Amino acid sequence: MTLSTRSGKAAGKPRKLKRLSRRDIVALSFMVGIPTLIELLLVWGPTLLSIGLSLTRWNGLELSDLKSAGLDNYRFIAQDYPPFWPAVGHNVLWLLFLGVIGTPLGLLLAVLLDQKIRGSRIYQSIFFIPVMLSMALIGVIWQLFYNRDNGLLNFLLGTAGTPQAVDWFGDSSVNIWAAMIAATWRHAGYVMILYLAGLKGVDPTLKEAASLDGANARQTFFRVVFPAMRPVNIIIVVITIIESLRAFDVVWVINQGKNGLELLSALVIQNLVGEGQVIGVGSALAVILLVISLVPIVWYLIRTFRREDRA
Known part of the structure; x- marks a missing residue:
């Protein structure tokens, strides 16, 4: 058997995956699980909560006053909220x-x-x-x-x-x-x-x-x-x-x-904090700002992944 044949067989032989030990599994769980949990609690949790609150009418005090508003907050912002535009x-x-x-x-x-x-x-x-x-x-x-x-x-x-x-x-x-x-x-x-x-x-x-x-x-x-x-x-x-x-x-x-000096981010805080707070309107403004912010991020990720696929 020639050297090239032996090397060809060696190259074609599937490599065995290393079996993870219990210690490796615990370490990976901490390294991946804890950051993921923090991300869910501090980023995605409030994001989903804001989306939900944007569809309600609430003064932020008692849950019994929480009422569904549908898309009324978005209509109010676009049509009847002077600082928005x-x-x-x-x-x-x-x-x-x-x-x-x-x-x-x-x-x-x-x-x-x-x-x-x-x-x-x-x-x-x-x-x-x-x-x-x-x-x-x-x-x-x-x-x-x-x-x-x-x-x-x-x-x-x-x-x-x-x-x-x-x-x-x-x-x-x-x-x-x-x-x-x-x-x-x-x-x-x-x-x-x-x-x-x-x-x-x-x-x-x-x-x-x-x-x-x-x-x-x-x-x-x-x-x-x-x-x-x-x-x-x-x-x-x-x-x-x-x-x-x-x-x-x-x-x-x-x-x-x-x-x-009206800015979208300032309007969000004005409606979520302090006197005269309107939780639904503030949350709707936050959602609008989130959607606008996601546009360049998604565009960048698409271009990055396309470049990696071509490479």
Whole structure:
């Protein structure tokens, strides 16, 4: 029998699966079961409960007052709830602002810091610091910056303490823009880190080949490097959409999402907590926000699984 024949038989022989010991089964049960249980209790349980409550009329106090409402809460939101459509418009505006200003700014920072300049690590840390801060704290920081009487911005404009001073967070015509700039300060640092990781993963030979073909730095980036970061680009698109939908902390710190800062997430809390709470309406708003949020997530997962199947 030749060596190739013996190796062929060995290759064709089915391998025996290792039998799991009782200790392995217990360890796997803990590693898989406990996270799954936590996910069910803290994520899917409240999600299903919100869907159920969105179909009811309830004051949140006594179960005896719980009554079925069908789709009335959704009809009320779409037709008779004044803050809803302004909030949708603000969320869309938030998305456009992050997509047109915040994300390109993060990309620009990543490209500049990828040039191996002196002190690039220090600059990365400086731009990444806002990402480590909570959005609530960022709202407080920017309140100090935008303060009408003692804020740094009005001081730089020379209007601090005068009647000409702009109330950046109190004026409904400008506060949404001020809040979006505060959110962009954090978003740009997050995008920067993701793009830096993507730039490090691009094959250097692609840049060398483009250089040999006579491409300049700009052409190399937009025609070679940027398309090569397609997986990172998709992730950042999804993150930008989700960030625009989950925007909450900054506007809540400013004025609890009122007076020109209405957002879907703020409307959910307004209806679920505090005086005048309407549990059914708040739950319906939460379900609407969930459905909208699932669209980019499902789109990303479909593209990921298709790419794995092709590979």
